[in-house]
Amino acid sequence: MSLEAPSTLLGLAVKSLLRHEALAISVLQQLPTELFPSLFKEVFKSRHMKILTAMVAVWPFSCLPVGALMQIPDVVILQAVLDGVDMLLKQQVHLRRSKLRVLDLKKVHHVFWDVFMMVFNTFKPYYIEEMCLSIRWTPRVLSRFAHCFGQMRNLFKLHLARISVHTNKAIYTLEDVKKYTARFIAQISKLKCLQELIVNDSYFSSEHMKQLFRCLKTPLESLSIKLRKCSPLGLKHLSECQWLFELKHLNLFGVSLFNFCPTARQVLLKSVADTLQTLQISNCCIRDSQHSALLPVLSQCLQLTHVNFYDTVISISALKDLLQSLANLSKITEEHYPAPLECYDDQGHVLVNKFANVCLDLLNILRVKRQPKVIDFATNICRKCFQRCVFDGKTRLCPCLS
Template structure:
């Protein structure tokens, strides 16, 4: 069906354009992508996913098409790698991509996964966003402390309903922060950097879901997170990683008893704060099979933890 439509559009090039509400771009030559985009009314696209392993320069070339999708509401971009071009050229490609957000006045959901150029440049993108987001997901990326500061101060997060920061690695740690980093079970705790975004979270009055699995966090920071978010009346679900204190060894083996105790402590704090219905789930991959452990509200463990 689609191939027939594309063929007709190609035959009537310049006369017939396809309206396309959802557009998914997977691995294919850029020339083919450009050919297809010429047949599409780009201002009809409301949902765009770019699931390609692209170099930054390729994303920069595609960006000009992105800017024409003026009615875009949801954007997902994944697996963009820094190329070996000169620094000045890299910044030009980044600017060409981020500047397109100036045209996206209706953007509500933004998903960025495995984007190599975000570190130190998040502010450039945030400043180009023209309206507050409802969903922001930054996963498997490097961010600096300055990025977190800009994120916490950005007006684009004031109406967030969903925020995901799974697998985010923090870099450019200050000497002051290094002095307070903890080493628990052989894992470096990035509590100071995570704590930097808590004031921003407390202002996200529309937030309904918050997920930050994949980040090594201590119980003290989880308790601090609860204190900062307890006043968010619409926040109902928090998906958090098992605190570092619940691991048995450096291999990431979970101690179910410790995790159950810490989870019960959080639930007790919720009850005492008058928010017993706020659901907090713990999700962590088993180091042996990769399955996750959930609490709903009792632990749902993988078979590796079951007695033989």
């Protein structure tokens, strides 16, 4: 027996319309604009040709990317679409509603069917307070979106997730991509209410990262950078951005800090020492010497309540120094540390007994100065069961080692 997800109100409304073809055609002039994409996709899928033709004739957007909906060329569908265009051209329908200017028959993914432009026809950019972008853009659509983006003057949380620019090399050059991406990033300077910025797996060049930090025009409370590939040049500008000096939350994940100047790291942490409450440096490439350079500044972050250094490569010696530097920070309520290198064999397998003994010794270093509230030491994620071995006073092994 299978369980189906309950229908949404929008889905029920669409299905109800399709059961009454004549009614559906008659109400298209009064149908809310935001319902058109969903209704059109359902009409297209269920092959209601008369409704399809009528919808094309009163299409309320400038572009109809019908090619993106076709897996294979469909002569019947194309004829129904062209009939709608013919109706529009012959002015046999009321033209007050129709805005169709481009019939896009290319068989490529189109942002329209992901709703971004529909959203801005429904919700005014000025009133949007939170936004998450996760999409593969074309340069032209990115350029169009930039204008709307710059109007989001009340935006306080922005999440740029997996942003990439897709190009047809026959149409766009690399310089076009750089230009359109830069134009998009430049709009961030207009977001005067921005407080939280998350950059997650976005394919920005080092120059674009540099521009991103330079475009900030408001003090951020929270900054999270989660990248698979990131140039140290871009990160260098973190320490030069005056709008990061009041940060309460800083999260760096998967960021290479090998060539991130120690002085720049110290300047950044020292500048936020009076305000920083959450610090997460996880899955980052940091050597022991770089840990050591951070310790004097970390000990000055007296407002810290939460630290996380999971998946960081570190020796027992360096981890002991890190714990000593944090031992006097009385406001810390939650702390997560990586198992040191010595807890693994040459193949990267966990040495269970050593892991338990080493972590107990490390825990006792903190207990001399204060009683930790929530604390654990964890190994890297197991490649077989995708879980960790964790020591939090007791040893809990991943299923593979249990």
